[in-house]
Amino acid sequence: MTPAITGFDYRRVPVAEGVSLNVAVAGSGSPIVLLHGFPQTHLMWRHVAADLATDHTVICPDLRGYGASDKPAETGPAVYAKRTMAADVVALARALGHERFALAGHDRGALVAFRAGLDHPAAITRLTCLDVLPTLDMWEVMHGTAAAVGFHLYLMAQPPGLPEQMIAASPDAFFGHFLDIWTGDPRAVPANVRAAYLDACREAVPSIVADYRASAGVDVDHDRADRAAGNRLRMPVTVLQQDWGAALGFDAAALWSAWAPDLRHTTVAYGHFMAEEAPAAIAGVLRAGG
Template structure:
Protein backbone atom coordinates (compact mmCIF):
# COMPACT_ATOMS: atom_id res chain seq x y z
CA UNK A 1 0.00 0.00 0.00
CA UNK A 2 1.30 3.43 -0.97
CA UNK A 3 0.79 5.92 1.82
CA UNK A 4 -0.19 9.49 0.94
CA UNK A 5 -0.62 12.64 2.97
CA UNK A 6 -4.40 12.54 2.41
CA UNK A 7 -6.61 11.20 -0.37
CA UNK A 8 -7.15 14.57 -2.04
CA UNK A 9 -3.49 15.62 -1.98
CA UNK A 10 -1.67 16.10 -5.27
CA UNK A 11 2.01 15.27 -5.60
CA UNK A 12 4.62 17.28 -7.45
CA UNK A 13 8.30 16.96 -8.30
CA UNK A 14 9.57 20.50 -7.83
CA UNK A 15 12.99 21.63 -9.05
CA UNK A 16 14.51 23.76 -6.27
CA UNK A 17 18.20 23.83 -7.20
CA UNK A 18 20.33 22.47 -10.05
CA UNK A 19 19.73 18.71 -10.19
CA UNK A 20 17.68 18.72 -6.97
CA UNK A 21 13.95 18.04 -6.92
CA UNK A 22 11.73 17.81 -3.87
CA UNK A 23 8.76 15.50 -3.48
CA UNK A 24 5.91 17.82 -2.43
CA UNK A 25 2.33 17.05 -1.41
CA UNK A 26 -0.26 19.84 -1.77
CA UNK A 27 -3.83 19.96 -0.49
CA UNK A 28 -6.54 22.52 0.16
CA UNK A 29 -6.86 26.14 -0.99
CA UNK A 30 -6.34 29.58 0.45
CA UNK A 31 -3.26 31.18 2.07
CA UNK A 32 -0.24 28.88 2.01
CA UNK A 33 1.12 26.98 5.01
CA UNK A 34 4.32 24.96 4.52
CA UNK A 35 4.90 22.05 6.93
CA UNK A 36 8.40 20.57 7.33
CA UNK A 37 8.91 17.11 8.81
CA UNK A 38 11.49 15.91 11.31
CA UNK A 39 13.79 12.94 11.87
CA UNK A 40 13.43 10.07 11.17
CA UNK A 41 10.24 10.80 9.26
CA UNK A 42 8.82 12.12 6.01
CA UNK A 43 6.07 14.56 5.06
CA UNK A 44 3.55 11.89 6.14
CA UNK A 45 3.98 12.92 9.79
CA UNK A 46 1.73 15.91 9.00
CA UNK A 47 -1.24 13.82 7.82
CA UNK A 48 -3.57 14.81 10.70
CA UNK A 49 -2.58 18.47 10.87
CA UNK A 50 -2.74 18.83 7.08
CA UNK A 51 -6.23 17.32 6.95
CA UNK A 52 -7.44 19.93 9.44
CA UNK A 53 -5.69 22.93 7.88
CA UNK A 54 -6.65 22.08 4.29
CA UNK A 55 -10.21 23.22 5.01
CA UNK A 56 -8.94 26.83 5.08
CA UNK A 57 -5.39 26.88 3.73
CA UNK A 58 -3.21 25.58 0.93
CA UNK A 59 -1.07 23.04 2.75
CA UNK A 60 2.35 22.30 1.24
CA UNK A 61 4.26 19.33 2.68
CA UNK A 62 7.64 18.56 1.12
CA UNK A 63 10.09 15.83 1.90
CA UNK A 64 13.24 17.73 2.83
CA UNK A 65 16.35 17.45 0.68
CA UNK A 66 17.95 14.12 1.60
CA UNK A 67 14.78 12.58 3.03
CA UNK A 68 11.81 10.56 1.84
CA UNK A 69 11.24 10.65 -1.92
CA UNK A 70 13.15 13.91 -2.45
CA UNK A 71 16.55 13.94 -4.12
CA UNK A 72 19.60 13.14 -2.05
CA UNK A 73 22.59 14.92 -3.58
CA UNK A 74 26.06 13.84 -2.59
CA UNK A 75 27.64 15.89 0.20
CA UNK A 76 30.05 17.81 -2.06
CA UNK A 77 30.82 20.46 0.57
CA UNK A 78 29.55 21.71 3.92
CA UNK A 79 26.80 23.78 2.28
CA UNK A 80 25.09 20.85 0.55
CA UNK A 81 22.99 20.06 3.62
CA UNK A 82 23.30 23.34 5.51
CA UNK A 83 20.01 24.62 6.84
CA UNK A 84 20.61 27.69 4.67
CA UNK A 85 20.58 25.50 1.57
CA UNK A 86 17.60 23.46 2.75
CA UNK A 87 15.69 26.64 3.63
CA UNK A 88 16.34 28.00 0.14
CA UNK A 89 14.90 24.72 -1.21
CA UNK A 90 11.69 25.28 0.73
CA UNK A 91 11.26 28.88 -0.41
CA UNK A 92 11.95 27.87 -4.03
CA UNK A 93 9.37 25.06 -3.81
CA UNK A 94 6.67 27.37 -2.43
CA UNK A 95 7.35 29.96 -5.09
CA UNK A 96 7.35 27.35 -7.85
CA UNK A 97 3.89 26.37 -6.64
CA UNK A 98 2.74 30.00 -6.86
CA UNK A 99 3.18 31.22 -3.28
CA UNK A 100 5.52 34.14 -2.69
CA UNK A 101 4.62 34.38 1.00
CA UNK A 102 3.58 31.64 3.38
CA UNK A 103 3.36 30.56 6.99
CA UNK A 104 5.93 27.94 7.96
CA UNK A 105 5.90 25.18 10.56
CA UNK A 106 8.64 22.69 11.28
CA UNK A 107 9.23 19.76 13.59
CA UNK A 108 12.69 18.63 14.73
CA UNK A 109 15.04 18.91 11.70
CA UNK A 110 12.30 20.68 9.80
CA UNK A 111 12.08 23.24 12.58
CA UNK A 112 15.77 24.04 12.17
CA UNK A 113 15.19 24.54 8.45
CA UNK A 114 12.17 26.72 9.26
CA UNK A 115 14.19 28.89 11.64
CA UNK A 116 16.87 29.43 9.01
CA UNK A 117 14.19 30.22 6.40
CA UNK A 118 12.72 32.80 8.76
CA UNK A 119 16.12 34.42 9.26
CA UNK A 120 17.22 34.35 5.63
CA UNK A 121 13.84 34.87 3.93
CA UNK A 122 11.85 37.17 6.17
CA UNK A 123 10.16 38.59 3.08
CA UNK A 124 8.63 35.18 2.37
CA UNK A 125 7.85 33.72 5.83
CA UNK A 126 4.84 35.42 7.44
CA UNK A 127 4.55 33.27 10.59
CA UNK A 128 6.72 30.54 12.11
CA UNK A 129 5.87 27.55 14.32
CA UNK A 130 8.71 25.46 15.79
CA UNK A 131 8.05 22.07 17.36
CA UNK A 132 10.41 20.59 19.96
CA UNK A 133 13.83 22.00 19.15
CA UNK A 134 16.15 24.77 20.23
CA UNK A 135 17.94 26.91 17.66
CA UNK A 136 21.13 25.14 16.63
CA UNK A 137 23.61 27.39 18.40
CA UNK A 138 21.67 27.25 21.69
CA UNK A 139 21.31 23.48 21.43
CA UNK A 140 25.07 22.98 21.31
CA UNK A 141 25.62 25.55 24.05
CA UNK A 142 23.40 23.73 26.56
CA UNK A 143 24.65 20.19 25.88
CA UNK A 144 27.33 19.47 28.45
CA UNK A 145 28.42 16.81 30.89
CA UNK A 146 26.82 13.43 31.42
CA UNK A 147 23.31 14.79 30.85
CA UNK A 148 24.21 15.41 27.20
CA UNK A 149 23.93 11.65 26.62
CA UNK A 150 20.27 12.23 25.71
CA UNK A 151 21.64 13.71 22.47
CA UNK A 152 24.19 11.00 21.73
CA UNK A 153 23.08 10.71 18.11
CA UNK A 154 24.04 14.34 17.47
CA UNK A 155 27.64 13.58 18.36
CA UNK A 156 27.73 10.35 16.37
CA UNK A 157 26.46 11.95 13.17
CA UNK A 158 28.72 14.98 13.60
CA UNK A 159 31.79 12.82 12.92
CA UNK A 160 33.71 13.00 9.62
CA UNK A 161 32.31 11.28 6.54
CA UNK A 162 33.04 7.56 6.48
CA UNK A 163 32.78 7.03 10.23
CA UNK A 164 29.08 7.21 11.21
CA UNK A 165 27.59 6.05 7.90
CA UNK A 166 28.75 2.38 7.93
CA UNK A 167 27.99 2.10 11.64
CA UNK A 168 24.39 3.24 11.10
CA UNK A 169 23.91 1.27 7.88
CA UNK A 170 24.91 -1.93 9.69
CA UNK A 171 21.93 -1.61 12.05
CA UNK A 172 19.76 0.92 10.23
CA UNK A 173 16.33 -0.36 11.26
CA UNK A 174 17.31 -0.69 14.91
CA UNK A 175 19.00 2.70 14.87
CA UNK A 176 16.05 4.61 13.42
CA UNK A 177 13.45 2.58 15.33
CA UNK A 178 15.12 3.52 18.60
CA UNK A 179 14.02 7.11 18.05
CA UNK A 180 10.54 6.34 16.74
CA UNK A 181 9.89 4.08 19.72
CA UNK A 182 11.87 5.82 22.43
CA UNK A 183 10.66 9.35 21.75
CA UNK A 184 6.95 8.46 21.53
CA UNK A 185 4.81 8.77 24.65
CA UNK A 186 1.80 7.22 22.87
CA UNK A 187 2.89 4.10 20.91
CA UNK A 188 -0.38 4.12 18.99
CA UNK A 189 0.32 7.58 17.55
CA UNK A 190 2.50 6.11 14.79
CA UNK A 191 0.65 3.13 13.27
CA UNK A 192 2.77 0.24 12.10
CA UNK A 193 2.33 1.09 8.41
CA UNK A 194 3.73 4.60 8.96
CA UNK A 195 6.49 3.34 11.22
CA UNK A 196 7.57 0.91 8.51
CA UNK A 197 7.47 3.67 5.90
CA UNK A 198 9.66 5.91 8.05
CA UNK A 199 12.13 3.06 8.52
CA UNK A 200 12.14 2.22 4.81
CA UNK A 201 12.72 5.85 3.83
CA UNK A 202 15.46 6.37 6.42
CA UNK A 203 17.21 3.10 5.58
CA UNK A 204 17.66 4.40 2.04
CA UNK A 205 18.93 7.81 3.11
CA UNK A 206 21.64 7.18 5.70
CA UNK A 207 24.33 9.22 3.95
CA UNK A 208 22.14 12.28 3.42
CA UNK A 209 20.61 12.14 6.91
CA UNK A 210 24.09 12.02 8.43
CA UNK A 211 25.15 14.91 6.19
CA UNK A 212 22.20 16.95 7.48
CA UNK A 213 23.27 16.33 11.09
CA UNK A 214 26.94 16.90 10.30
CA UNK A 215 26.06 20.32 8.93
CA UNK A 216 24.34 21.15 12.21
CA UNK A 217 27.62 20.68 14.08
CA UNK A 218 29.54 22.76 11.55
CA UNK A 219 28.33 25.29 9.02
CA UNK A 220 24.95 25.76 10.71
CA UNK A 221 26.69 26.86 13.91
CA UNK A 222 28.75 29.31 11.87
CA UNK A 223 25.62 30.79 10.30
CA UNK A 224 23.81 31.03 13.64
CA UNK A 225 26.78 32.63 15.36
CA UNK A 226 27.04 35.28 12.64
CA UNK A 227 23.36 36.11 13.13
CA UNK A 228 23.69 36.24 16.90
CA UNK A 229 26.73 38.52 16.66
CA UNK A 230 24.93 40.87 14.27
CA UNK A 231 21.69 40.91 16.28
CA UNK A 232 19.64 39.41 13.46
CA UNK A 233 16.29 38.02 14.65
CA UNK A 234 13.06 36.46 13.43
CA UNK A 235 10.82 39.40 12.61
CA UNK A 236 7.59 37.45 12.08
CA UNK A 237 5.27 36.17 14.85
CA UNK A 238 6.74 32.96 16.28
CA UNK A 239 5.17 30.17 18.33
CA UNK A 240 7.37 27.53 19.95
CA UNK A 241 6.02 24.28 21.37
CA UNK A 242 8.48 21.99 23.11
CA UNK A 243 8.93 19.47 25.86
CA UNK A 244 10.59 20.65 29.06
CA UNK A 245 14.07 19.36 28.24
CA UNK A 246 15.36 22.10 30.51
CA UNK A 247 14.32 19.99 33.47
CA UNK A 248 16.95 17.46 32.37
CA UNK A 249 19.62 19.72 30.93
CA UNK A 250 19.25 22.68 33.28
CA UNK A 251 18.21 25.60 31.10
CA UNK A 252 15.20 27.86 30.58
CA UNK A 253 14.12 27.62 26.95
CA UNK A 254 11.89 30.69 26.75
CA UNK A 255 14.67 33.29 27.21
CA UNK A 256 16.86 31.46 24.71
CA UNK A 257 14.08 31.66 22.17
CA UNK A 258 13.25 35.23 23.12
CA UNK A 259 16.70 36.34 22.00
CA UNK A 260 15.86 35.11 18.49
CA UNK A 261 12.15 35.94 18.31
CA UNK A 262 10.92 39.29 19.70
CA UNK A 263 7.28 38.39 18.92
CA UNK A 264 7.25 35.03 20.73
CA UNK A 265 4.69 32.72 22.26
CA UNK A 266 6.46 29.83 24.04
CA UNK A 267 4.51 26.75 25.15
CA UNK A 268 5.87 23.79 27.12
CA UNK A 269 3.88 20.59 26.63
CA UNK A 270 3.71 17.18 28.27
CA UNK A 271 4.02 14.17 25.98
CA UNK A 272 6.35 12.65 23.44
CA UNK A 273 8.55 14.27 20.83
CA UNK A 274 6.27 13.50 17.89
CA UNK A 275 3.60 16.00 18.89
CA UNK A 276 2.10 16.43 15.39
CA UNK A 277 1.15 12.74 15.47
CA UNK A 278 0.51 12.38 19.20
CA UNK A 279 -1.51 15.58 19.67
CA UNK A 280 -2.31 16.99 16.23
CA UNK A 281 -5.26 18.99 17.52
CA UNK A 282 -2.97 21.08 19.71
CA UNK A 283 -0.61 21.71 16.81
CA UNK A 284 -3.42 22.68 14.44
CA UNK A 285 -4.91 25.00 17.05
CA UNK A 286 -1.52 26.62 17.69
CA UNK A 287 -0.99 27.19 13.97
CA UNK A 288 -4.44 28.67 13.51
CA UNK A 289 -3.94 30.98 16.47
CA UNK A 290 -0.48 31.96 15.27
CA UNK A 291 -1.79 33.00 11.87
CA UNK A 292 -4.20 35.44 13.52
CA UNK A 293 -1.30 37.42 14.99
Protein backbone atom coordinates in the same frame (compact mmCIF):
# COMPACT_ATOMS: atom_id res chain seq x y z
CA MET B 1 2.40 0.67 -1.08
CA THR B 2 3.91 3.74 0.60
CA PRO B 3 1.28 5.60 2.67
CA ALA B 4 0.15 9.02 1.42
CA ILE B 5 -1.80 11.90 2.91
CA THR B 6 -5.41 11.28 1.92
CA GLY B 7 -6.83 13.91 -0.42
CA PHE B 8 -3.45 15.47 -1.27
CA ASP B 9 -1.94 15.74 -4.73
CA TYR B 10 1.68 14.65 -5.10
CA ARG B 11 4.25 16.17 -7.40
CA ARG B 12 7.97 16.72 -7.78
CA VAL B 13 9.09 20.33 -7.85
CA PRO B 14 12.59 21.47 -8.92
CA VAL B 15 14.04 23.82 -6.30
CA ALA B 16 17.76 23.96 -7.14
CA GLU B 17 20.11 22.67 -9.78
CA GLY B 18 19.74 18.89 -9.78
CA VAL B 19 17.38 18.87 -6.78
CA SER B 20 13.63 18.30 -6.81
CA LEU B 21 11.45 17.86 -3.76
CA ASN B 22 8.61 15.41 -3.32
CA VAL B 23 5.65 17.45 -2.10
CA ALA B 24 2.02 16.86 -1.14
CA VAL B 25 -0.37 19.78 -1.70
CA ALA B 26 -4.06 20.33 -0.96
CA GLY B 27 -6.60 22.93 0.10
CA SER B 28 -7.09 26.60 -0.64
CA GLY B 29 -6.66 29.81 1.27
CA SER B 30 -3.58 31.30 2.92
CA PRO B 31 -0.55 29.02 2.37
CA ILE B 32 1.29 27.15 5.08
CA VAL B 33 4.35 24.97 4.56
CA LEU B 34 4.92 22.08 6.98
CA LEU B 35 8.43 20.64 7.39
CA HIS B 36 9.01 17.22 8.91
CA GLY B 37 11.61 16.06 11.42
CA PHE B 38 13.86 13.04 12.02
CA PRO B 39 13.49 10.13 11.46
CA GLN B 40 10.31 10.93 9.58
CA THR B 41 9.00 12.17 6.25
CA HIS B 42 6.19 14.54 5.28
CA LEU B 43 3.79 11.80 6.48
CA MET B 44 4.24 13.00 10.07
CA TRP B 45 1.88 15.87 9.17
CA ARG B 46 -0.87 13.60 7.75
CA HIS B 47 -3.49 14.42 10.39
CA VAL B 48 -2.57 18.08 10.87
CA ALA B 49 -2.34 18.69 7.12
CA ALA B 50 -5.76 17.21 6.41
CA ASP B 51 -7.26 19.38 9.14
CA LEU B 52 -5.60 22.59 7.94
CA ALA B 53 -6.48 21.93 4.30
CA THR B 54 -10.11 22.79 5.04
CA ASP B 55 -9.16 26.47 5.12
CA HIS B 56 -5.50 26.75 4.05
CA THR B 57 -3.34 25.78 1.12
CA VAL B 58 -1.14 23.16 2.76
CA ILE B 59 2.28 22.24 1.36
CA CYS B 60 4.11 19.24 2.82
CA PRO B 61 7.51 18.46 1.27
CA ASP B 62 10.11 15.87 2.06
CA LEU B 63 13.27 17.83 2.85
CA ARG B 64 16.24 17.35 0.54
CA GLY B 65 17.98 14.16 1.58
CA TYR B 66 14.84 12.64 3.08
CA GLY B 67 11.84 10.62 1.93
CA ALA B 68 11.22 10.69 -1.82
CA SER B 69 13.04 13.98 -2.39
CA ASP B 70 16.40 14.09 -4.15
CA LYS B 71 19.51 13.19 -2.18
CA PRO B 72 22.60 14.86 -3.65
CA ALA B 73 25.52 12.45 -3.51
CA GLU B 74 27.90 15.31 -2.71
CA THR B 75 27.70 15.76 1.04
CA GLY B 76 29.98 18.75 1.54
CA PRO B 77 28.99 21.29 4.21
CA ALA B 78 26.93 23.59 1.99
CA VAL B 79 24.90 20.83 0.34
CA TYR B 80 22.93 19.96 3.47
CA ALA B 81 23.33 23.22 5.38
CA LYS B 82 20.06 24.54 6.80
CA ARG B 83 20.69 27.68 4.72
CA THR B 84 20.58 25.53 1.56
CA MET B 85 17.53 23.58 2.73
CA ALA B 86 15.75 26.81 3.67
CA ALA B 87 16.39 28.15 0.18
CA ASP B 88 14.81 24.95 -1.16
CA VAL B 89 11.65 25.67 0.83
CA VAL B 90 11.35 29.26 -0.37
CA ALA B 91 11.95 28.14 -3.97
CA LEU B 92 9.29 25.44 -3.56
CA ALA B 93 6.69 27.90 -2.29
CA ARG B 94 7.45 30.31 -5.13
CA ALA B 95 7.23 27.53 -7.71
CA LEU B 96 3.74 26.82 -6.36
CA GLY B 97 2.79 30.49 -6.64
CA HIS B 98 3.36 31.74 -3.08
CA GLU B 99 5.75 34.62 -2.40
CA ARG B 100 4.70 34.76 1.26
CA PHE B 101 3.60 31.91 3.48
CA ALA B 102 3.37 30.67 7.05
CA LEU B 103 6.03 28.11 7.93
CA ALA B 104 6.00 25.39 10.57
CA GLY B 105 8.65 22.80 11.27
CA HIS B 106 9.28 19.94 13.65
CA ASP B 107 12.71 18.78 14.81
CA ARG B 108 15.08 19.01 11.80
CA GLY B 109 12.36 20.78 9.85
CA ALA B 110 12.12 23.38 12.60
CA LEU B 111 15.84 24.12 12.23
CA VAL B 112 15.30 24.62 8.50
CA ALA B 113 12.30 26.85 9.29
CA PHE B 114 14.37 28.87 11.76
CA ARG B 115 17.05 29.46 9.12
CA ALA B 116 14.40 30.38 6.54
CA GLY B 117 13.03 32.95 8.94
CA LEU B 118 16.45 34.57 9.36
CA ASP B 119 17.50 34.37 5.70
CA HIS B 120 14.15 35.09 4.03
CA PRO B 121 12.14 37.27 6.43
CA ALA B 122 10.11 38.88 3.66
CA ALA B 123 8.76 35.47 2.64
CA ILE B 124 7.68 34.16 6.04
CA THR B 125 4.49 35.57 7.55
CA ARG B 126 4.82 33.65 10.78
CA LEU B 127 6.98 30.84 12.10
CA THR B 128 6.15 27.85 14.29
CA CYS B 129 8.84 25.53 15.66
CA LEU B 130 8.07 22.25 17.41
CA ASP B 131 10.43 20.75 19.98
CA VAL B 132 13.82 22.23 19.13
CA LEU B 133 16.27 24.86 20.19
CA PRO B 134 18.15 26.89 17.59
CA THR B 135 21.25 24.97 16.55
CA LEU B 136 23.80 27.18 18.31
CA ASP B 137 21.84 27.12 21.57
CA MET B 138 21.34 23.36 21.33
CA TRP B 139 25.07 22.72 21.31
CA GLU B 140 25.69 25.23 24.10
CA VAL B 141 23.26 23.55 26.53
CA MET B 142 24.43 19.98 25.91
CA HIS B 143 26.77 18.98 28.72
CA GLY B 144 27.38 16.29 31.31
CA THR B 145 25.72 12.90 31.46
CA ALA B 146 22.30 14.39 30.73
CA ALA B 147 23.55 15.09 27.21
CA ALA B 148 23.70 11.34 26.55
CA VAL B 149 20.15 11.67 25.24
CA GLY B 150 21.70 13.42 22.25
CA PHE B 151 24.31 10.75 21.47
CA HIS B 152 23.21 10.67 17.83
CA LEU B 153 24.14 14.34 17.44
CA TYR B 154 27.74 13.57 18.38
CA LEU B 155 27.88 10.37 16.35
CA MET B 156 26.72 12.00 13.13
CA ALA B 157 28.96 15.02 13.70
CA GLN B 158 32.03 12.85 13.10
CA PRO B 159 33.98 13.03 9.80
CA PRO B 160 32.55 11.13 6.83
CA GLY B 161 32.97 7.37 6.91
CA LEU B 162 32.48 5.86 10.35
CA PRO B 163 29.00 7.22 11.18
CA GLU B 164 27.61 6.15 7.81
CA GLN B 165 29.12 2.66 8.15
CA MET B 166 27.85 2.16 11.68
CA ILE B 167 24.32 3.30 10.93
CA ALA B 168 24.07 1.47 7.61
CA ALA B 169 25.08 -1.76 9.37
CA SER B 170 21.78 -1.76 11.30
CA PRO B 171 19.58 1.10 10.07
CA ASP B 172 16.25 -0.22 11.33
CA ALA B 173 17.62 -0.62 14.85
CA PHE B 174 19.18 2.85 14.78
CA PHE B 175 16.26 4.82 13.38
CA GLY B 176 13.68 2.64 15.12
CA HIS B 177 15.32 3.42 18.46
CA PHE B 178 14.23 7.06 18.16
CA LEU B 179 10.73 6.15 17.03
CA ASP B 180 10.47 4.00 20.16
CA ILE B 181 11.91 6.29 22.82
CA TRP B 182 10.67 9.68 21.63
CA THR B 183 6.96 8.96 21.41
CA GLY B 184 4.62 9.47 24.31
CA ASP B 185 1.96 7.27 22.67
CA PRO B 186 3.08 4.29 20.55
CA ARG B 187 -0.30 4.28 18.80
CA ALA B 188 0.56 7.63 17.22
CA VAL B 189 2.90 5.96 14.71
CA PRO B 190 1.07 2.89 13.34
CA ALA B 191 2.93 -0.02 11.84
CA ASN B 192 2.51 1.02 8.20
CA VAL B 193 3.75 4.56 8.87
CA ARG B 194 6.65 3.29 10.97
CA ALA B 195 7.59 0.96 8.12
CA ALA B 196 7.48 3.87 5.66
CA TYR B 197 9.76 5.92 7.90
CA LEU B 198 12.26 3.08 8.23
CA ASP B 199 12.19 2.35 4.50
CA ALA B 200 12.89 6.00 3.75
CA CYS B 201 15.71 6.27 6.28
CA ARG B 202 17.32 3.05 5.12
CA GLU B 203 17.73 4.60 1.68
CA ALA B 204 19.02 7.92 2.98
CA VAL B 205 21.77 7.19 5.50
CA PRO B 206 24.48 9.33 3.82
CA SER B 207 22.23 12.36 3.38
CA ILE B 208 20.74 12.15 6.87
CA VAL B 209 24.23 11.99 8.37
CA ALA B 210 25.28 14.92 6.18
CA ASP B 211 22.31 16.93 7.48
CA TYR B 212 23.36 16.29 11.07
CA ARG B 213 27.04 16.88 10.33
CA ALA B 214 26.13 20.29 8.94
CA SER B 215 24.44 21.09 12.24
CA ALA B 216 27.74 20.62 14.04
CA GLY B 217 29.63 22.83 11.61
CA VAL B 218 28.34 25.24 9.00
CA ASP B 219 24.95 25.70 10.67
CA VAL B 220 26.63 26.76 13.90
CA ASP B 221 28.78 29.19 11.93
CA HIS B 222 25.68 30.74 10.36
CA ASP B 223 23.90 31.05 13.71
CA ARG B 224 26.98 32.53 15.36
CA ALA B 225 27.31 35.13 12.59
CA ASP B 226 23.66 36.12 12.99
CA ARG B 227 24.00 36.37 16.74
CA ALA B 228 27.07 38.60 16.39
CA ALA B 229 25.24 40.81 13.89
CA GLY B 230 22.18 41.07 16.11
CA ASN B 231 19.91 39.47 13.51
CA ARG B 232 16.55 38.33 14.83
CA LEU B 233 13.38 36.74 13.54
CA ARG B 234 11.14 39.60 12.41
CA MET B 235 7.89 37.66 12.18
CA PRO B 236 5.68 36.35 15.00
CA VAL B 237 7.15 33.10 16.33
CA THR B 238 5.41 30.28 18.17
CA VAL B 239 7.44 27.54 19.88
CA LEU B 240 6.02 24.40 21.45
CA GLN B 241 8.42 22.05 23.18
CA GLN B 242 8.86 19.52 25.91
CA ASP B 243 10.53 20.63 29.11
CA TRP B 244 14.09 19.80 28.13
CA GLY B 245 15.33 22.53 30.43
CA ALA B 246 14.33 20.55 33.51
CA ALA B 247 16.85 17.85 32.59
CA LEU B 248 19.60 19.94 31.04
CA GLY B 249 19.32 23.05 33.18
CA PHE B 250 18.32 25.86 30.82
CA ASP B 251 15.45 28.27 30.23
CA ALA B 252 14.14 27.45 26.76
CA ALA B 253 11.86 30.48 26.58
CA ALA B 254 14.75 32.80 27.39
CA LEU B 255 16.95 31.22 24.72
CA TRP B 256 14.22 31.60 22.12
CA SER B 257 13.43 35.16 23.20
CA ALA B 258 16.96 36.20 22.27
CA TRP B 259 16.13 35.29 18.66
CA ALA B 260 12.43 36.11 18.52
CA PRO B 261 11.16 39.39 20.02
CA ASP B 262 7.55 38.48 19.12
CA LEU B 263 7.49 35.06 20.81
CA ARG B 264 4.81 32.76 22.13
CA HIS B 265 6.53 29.90 23.94
CA THR B 266 4.64 26.96 25.43
CA THR B 267 5.92 23.90 27.28
CA VAL B 268 3.77 20.86 26.46
CA ALA B 269 3.29 17.40 27.93
CA TYR B 270 3.18 15.60 24.56
CA GLY B 271 5.97 13.36 23.38
CA HIS B 272 8.45 14.51 20.76
CA PHE B 273 6.20 13.42 17.89
CA MET B 274 3.51 15.85 18.97
CA ALA B 275 1.98 16.41 15.52
CA GLU B 276 1.15 12.71 15.45
CA GLU B 277 0.24 12.37 19.13
CA ALA B 278 -1.91 15.50 19.43
CA PRO B 279 -2.80 16.55 15.87
CA ALA B 280 -5.96 18.48 16.76
CA ALA B 281 -4.06 20.59 19.29
CA ILE B 282 -1.18 21.26 16.90
CA ALA B 283 -3.56 22.11 14.05
CA GLY B 284 -5.34 24.50 16.41
CA VAL B 285 -2.09 26.29 17.23
CA LEU B 286 -1.16 26.59 13.56
CA ARG B 287 -4.63 27.73 12.55
CA ALA B 288 -4.74 30.37 15.28
CA GLY B 289 -1.47 31.79 14.00
CA GLY B 290 -2.15 31.35 10.31
